[in-house]
Amino acid sequence: MATETLTMAKALTLGLAAAMQADEKVILMGEDIGPLGGVFRVTEGLQQQFGAHRVLDTPLAESGIVGTAIGLAMRGYRPVVEIQFDGFIFPAFDQITTQLAKLTARHEGALQLPVVIRVPYGGHIGAVEHHQESPEAYFAHTAGLRLVSPATPHDAYWMIQQAIASTDPVMFFEPKSRYWPKGEVDLGSPGIELHASRVVRAGTDVTVVGHGAMVSMLLDAAEVAAEEGTSIEVVDLRSLSPIDYVPLLDSVRRTGRLVVAQEAPGSVSIGSEIAATVTEKAFYSLEAPVLRVSGYDTPFPPAKLEGAYLPDVDRILHAADRALAY
Amino acid sequence: MATETLTMAKALTLGLAAAMQADEKVILMGEDIGPLGGVFRVTEGLQQQFGAHRVLDTPLAESGIVGTAIGLAMRGYRPVVEIQFDGFIFPAFDQITTQLAKLTARHEGALQLPVVIRVPYGGHIGAVEHHQESPEAYFAHTAGLRLVSPATPHDAYWMIQQAIASTDPVMFFEPKSRYWPKGEVDLGSPGIELHASRVVRAGTDVTVVGHGAMVSMLLDAAEVAAEEGTSIEVVDLRSLSPIDYVPLLDSVRRTGRLVVAQEAPGSVSIGSEIAATVTEKAFYSLEAPVLRVSGYDTPFPPAKLEGAYLPDVDRILHAADRALAY
Amino acid sequence: MSYTPETLQLLAPDGTRVASDATEAYLPYVDALTEQQLREFYRTMSVIRRFDIEAGNLQRQGQLALWIPSLGQEAAQVGSGFAARAHDHIFPAYREHAVGHIRGLDVVQIIKMLRGLTHGGWNPAETGNFHLYTLVIGSQTLHATGYAMGLRFDGLVGTGDPEKDTAVLVYFGDGATSQGDVNEAFVFAQSYQTPQVFFLQNNHWAISVPVRVQSRTPLFHRPRGFGIPSVQIDGNDVLMSYAATAASLDAARAGEGPQFIEALTYRMGAHTTSDDPTKYRDDDELHYWQERDPISRFEAYLRGLGESEAFFTEVHDEAEQFASEARARTLALEPPAAESMFAHVYSQPHPTMDAQRQALADYEASFEGGA
Amino acid sequence: MSYTPETLQLLAPDGTRVASDATEAYLPYVDALTEQQLREFYRTMSVIRRFDIEAGNLQRQGQLALWIPSLGQEAAQVGSGFAARAHDHIFPAYREHAVGHIRGLDVVQIIKMLRGLTHGGWNPAETGNFHLYTLVIGSQTLHATGYAMGLRFDGLVGTGDPEKDTAVLVYFGDGATSQGDVNEAFVFAQSYQTPQVFFLQNNHWAISVPVRVQSRTPLFHRPRGFGIPSVQIDGNDVLMSYAATAASLDAARAGEGPQFIEALTYRMGAHTTSDDPTKYRDDDELHYWQERDPISRFEAYLRGLGESEAFFTEVHDEAEQFASEARARTLALEPPAAESMFAHVYSQPHPTMDAQRQALADYEASFEGGA
Numbered sequence A, B: 001m002a003t004e005t006l007t008m009a010k011a012l013t014l015g016l017a018a019a020m021q022a023d024e025k026v027i028l029m030g031e032d033i034g035p036l037g038g039v040f041r042v043t044e045g046l047q048q049q050f051g052a053h054r055v056l057d058t059p060l061a062e063s064g065i066v067g068t069a070i071g072l073a074m075r076g077y078r079p080v081v082e083i084q085f086d087g088f089i090f091p092a093f094d095q096i097t098t099q100l101a102k103l104t105a106r107h108e109g110a111l112q113l114p115v116v117i118r119v120p121y122g123g124h125i126g127a128v129e130h131h132q133e134s135p136e137a138y139f140a141h142t143a144g145l146r147l148v149s150p151a152t153p154h155d156a157y158w159m160i161q162q163a164i165a166s167t168d169p170v171m172f173f174e175p176k177s178r179y180w181p182k183g184e185v186d187l188g189s190p191g192i193e194l195h196a197s198r199v200v201r202a203g204t205d206v207t208v209v210g211h212g213a214m215v216s217m218l219l220d221a222a223e224v225a226a227e228e229g230t231s232i233e234v235v236d237l238r239s240l241s242p243i244d245y246v247p248l249l250d251s252v253r254r255t256g257r258l259v260v261a262q263e264a265p266g267s268v269s270i271g272s273e274i275a276a277t278v279t280e281k282a283f284y285s286l287e288a289p290v291l292r293v294s295g296y297d298t299p300f301p302p303a304k305l306e307g308a309y310l311p312d313v314d315r316i317l318h319a320a321d322r323a324l325a326y
Numbered sequence C, D: 001m002s003y004t005p006e007t008l009q010l011l012a013p014d015g016t017r018v019a020s021d022a023t024e025a026y027l028p029y030v031d032a033l034t035e036q037q038l039r040e041f042y043r044t045m046s047v048i049r050r051f052d053i054e055a056g057n058l059q060r061q062g063q064l065a066l067w068i069p070s071l072g073q074e075a076a077q078v079g080s081g082f083a084a085r086a087h088d089h090i091f092p093a094y095r096e097h098a099v100g101h102i103r104g105l106d107v108v109q110i111i112k113m114l115r116g117l118t119h120g121g122w123n124p125a126e127t128g129n130f131h132l133y134t135l136v137i138g139s140q141t142l143h144a145t146g147y148a149m150g151l152r153f154d155g156l157v158g159t160g161d162p163e164k165d166t167a168v169l170v171y172f173g174d175g176a177t178s179q180g181d182v183n184e185a186f187v188f189a190q191s192y193q194t195p196q197v198f199f200l201q202n203n204h205w206a207i208s209v210p211v212r213v214q215s216r217t218p219l220f221h222r223p224r225g226f227g228i229p230s231v232q233i234d235g236n237d238v239l240m241s242y243a244a245t246a247a248s249l250d251a252a253r254a255g256e257g258p259q260f261i262e263a264l265t266y267r268m269g270a271h272t273t274s275d276d277p278t279k280y281r282d283d284d285e286l287h288y289w290q291e292r293d294p295i296s297r298f299e300a301y302l303r304g305l306g307e308s309e310a311f312f313t314e315v316h317d318e319a320e321q322f323a324s325e326a327r328a329r330t331l332a333l334e335p336p337a338a339e340s341m342f343a344h345v346y347s348q349p350h351p352t353m354d355a356q357r358q359a360l361a362d363y364e365a366s367f368e369g370g371a
């Protein structure tokens, strides 16, 4: 099948449509996902295509949306929930962590809960409070959930379909600043499984790892570093829970140095976990401590300060330099 | 003033009473905290003593309790909220993380939010689902909150008063398996500030750190290890956010080895953060990676399995041995 | 917050039938009940009460972590439980032992949960569509509503075919009405016009908190503000509980949207075995409700209908038998293997689970090696 | 979900006064209004509408991240805003620019927030007790209820002393009524009988979702089920909005417990400048509401009372002036210093904030050094 050049938003639309086509039990639920097509237009046209019973504009209540999605999954549906913005997922936190995440265990496997929760997340879009957060750590600490985040249109197209096919709940984090840049999508094959991480640029001096919107920034940083004579290997995490440590540890064993980059605050985060685990598993290979580049441990600041708050190419390079200085 | 021998539950009752006596703006809110005195009897007698307007049996709605506590704090009150059990805090998650934690920043300092949220937490009590969890990582990842957890009746008595005196929101984690053992309480002086950690047993071979109910277990482990010829230094974290790293780094620089113990699942947890930070700050001192002993990354299992799920003396010693084997 | 002029009732506390204009519409449901069914009502209430007492004893003897008594609420549960059809789905809170029993749930499953062996662990497909208990107050109301949305999307509402039309029956308590989730369930249910009956057991207490703290207004007024029709019934009257639930389920299945029943009843025992009700409530209230006991009331009614002494003796013996079997089976229960905690966190293979299962096994093996 | 026979109204869309039995009780409030006050209503509505348009332009010109128009909702806001006493407390959602203006909030504070310079950042003690905007739908209703609980605990209710008795006025939208938090606010408000008025601006849309998705039943029925009295008013009638709010606040301050007003109005513009309403609603509806415009209706009323052309010209000029000043001050706004993000996360010193502030400073200094 052909390769197409698509934005991530469009790739997601097509991925959702493909999943809905393949299985009539797949339904979409959320706020403003019907005629409006979602505030990011990811569900654009899908209500027209599949009808109002498969693309539901729900009442404005996140706990209600996730709670009823659980009930629908019990009934055999595969609900795909859209949370409008990262910062609005918290009213649903109890239903996600205490019900959705635990119900399969509570049923001792007699019940599967194939619910996908799509969360547009992250900064770089200059938006007001609650619209630029990166809440993935909360869910990565929660057993029973799977977490993934695509960095490219290709991955977005395939990973959303793989997530919907999963018989476990999947939190699907969409890096909203990457909705619009275009990329090649191979419509024929995903090429990689949902929970695998991937080396997206080979290098020898230092490894940097990140997910979502961070990946393109890491690649930019690697480019700049290369001009300055430093060879950075870039790993796209892709899956945040479980984390596929194989390529990462491989890489660290070669470079001896690791920088983890994320938009979320650093404390008690995925970055902390990667640092702790990689140090444990590759202790004798590390020439430097695993360094983290992240949002500060503050609320996401007003938009005009996001440039200072969020990791950028310079901060990534600065951390790589620090790692190399050990 | 005298020293008394008290249970932690009773020390908390007295600490709450002292705070209420000292400041009439201190009020208690929660489910069943009035005539019943709370399911753990921590507020026993306080409604009789201070009246129904200062000890409120609220409607059964955690978001409502925290949300109205915020409003009361805006009005100049100092609400102390009791969440009945760890697993029931999640309906209030949005109000805690998105409102309580952020409102001072949102007001650019014009508003202080002296709200304390008491959370009986942790296992070892053989109770049913949702009654044995350790959710502190979720809050430690959230900027704007302070988190503390006493390990002894003395600390409980003083830390609850210090928490209430704080002009920032404090999550106060009470290790429920430690409610009943008695300990000495110096009613004259706290001896240490709210956010300080403390070496509670000196040692030279390996450092172990934990909080809440874990501390007495770490001390037990150190005792056993001593008999076997290994000298363990034990650090009581006391404050989970911010973490006071000074005594810990000091200790690790001497022992070269660190084990972090906690009841919570290990992934993306306080243990991960300590491992990452200590490794970064004491890289050249570490003879072994920081090892974690924790609950597994599963939901808290049925009570009959808690013995296998929760860290115990043997698992702590096993980790210490592993650290020493590097 | 007790009986009001609006409280629907068919059996007075002394076991005599009462009639009113308001209950007229419900008579066909009651009239259609066979003697056998009436006996079944009595039998189930009696068996479950006896079992309930036994389970409380087991807890006191250290065999259970906790027991949650349903004492006093048997009529509300048995009437409503029998009103559901086999293919209806039932979402309980955590006190609906009688309903579970009616649906075919082995009560030892409840024992296992409260002994600390499982978190529920039964398969609703094998227990008459009786779903798991939910301990987090109110959460199940949204699951029920979602399930009912699914029934509607599946076209199983208002077809007129009794084999097809299906409804959901969801239980919750007076304390639960304060939770956001329960009110959101009302919102979704009315918005999607779900085939669903909300069954509120107002047992007057949420642990130590009296219902007036949750609401100064009769709780059956609440759903009306959401556009959900409601009735308040005498929940200690098994006939009324049956008839109101049957009628509401019929309406729901017929496509008339969600329905709501507030059953006034009373938690005659402690909240759980961990609770001490003497701390917060007085004997007068208990006596008031003891005089309105659901079982003795129904016994009087059956006796009035001419039921034989032999029947009551038989039920008594059956109840004893049931309880002692439950006890014996409880004592024979084995703890689960430690590695079972990794088994169903995910439905598909998961590297963290594999690694931690292995770590636990290695750790345990290290002792055997060392010994 | 438009006007019903129960909708209270004092001014018809053509600006003539209407009377009914139901509105009789409100007449004293309106009769007591001076000419000066009526002019102030008009002036405020006009100034805020003009400002609103200017802010939308500023957004389109890249000066703001977002604008949230209040176009069409001026009567609901201005009537209710003027009804509050100086010492009452107001908890807005995020669209109540007119109310803020009335209370003395500098509208450039709103601009700063939507330009991305602050998350609000004003001090309610300096803005007439007009609290911060809350962007998370419904959260503020619980804060308002807690605040009102505090007023009651402080003994500032039902004393009969107008200097003392205080109430809370809280705004929220039709979409917000579905949130658990809003319904929990009703629970707490009725349980504690708070001195509080819930003011629902039903502008018929929650972004693209019509109000019928949230509720098939008129929303002012909802609070009644919780035991909270309510009225539905024509929210585009500034006199009715004023009178209903004043009467409800009086009742709340007098100790009659929480009150509820549903103001039927219409969001005539986009949800925000990010929104495109043509995707989901048609012109007919807009035209229907344009004919019920709050400002032209009130202008007609004032003209009917004999107001001079000079007054309208003066207001027009003042509105232009107001808007152009707001523009000029917007363009002069400076971004905050980066380290300000660490300043108020905690109210007391915090080692993490100190360390990260220092790290940022060192990092920035490293460039200067390197350059």
Ligand SMILES: Cc1ncc(C[n+]2csc(CCOP(=O)(O)OP(=O)(O)O)c2C)c(N)n1
Residues within 6 Å of the ligand: B031, B060, B062, B084, B088, B091, C095, C135, C136, C137, C172, C173, C174, C175, C176, C177, C203, C205, C206, C207, C267, C271
């Ligand atoms: C979210 C949540 N908060 C608190 C609790 C603790 N708790 C267990 S039962 C209960 C009272 C429930 O009262 P009600 O809904 O009336 O049901 P009942 O127990 O009377 O049947 C409480 C507060 C809980 N299980 N879940």
Ligand SMILES: Cc1ncc(C[n+]2csc(CCOP(=O)(O)OP(=O)(O)O)c2C)c(N)n1
Residues within 6 Å of the ligand: A031, A060, A062, A084, A088, A091, D095, D135, D136, D137, D172, D173, D174, D175, D176, D177, D203, D205, D206, D207, D267, D271
């Ligand atoms: C908890 C939450 N979910 C979603 C959103 C996104 N959102 C912003 S405004 C809005 C619609 C609100 O509608 P309504 O309450 O009627 O107020 P209106 O905007 O019409 O004034 C939505 C869904 C949000 N701000 N908060």
Ligand SMILES: [Mg+2]
Residues within 6 Å of the ligand: C173, C174, C175, C201, C202, C203, C204, C205, C206, C207
């Ligand atoms: Mg109850």
Ligand SMILES: [Mg+2]
Residues within 6 Å of the ligand: D173, D174, D175, D201, D202, D203, D204, D205, D206, D207
């Ligand atoms: Mg609206």
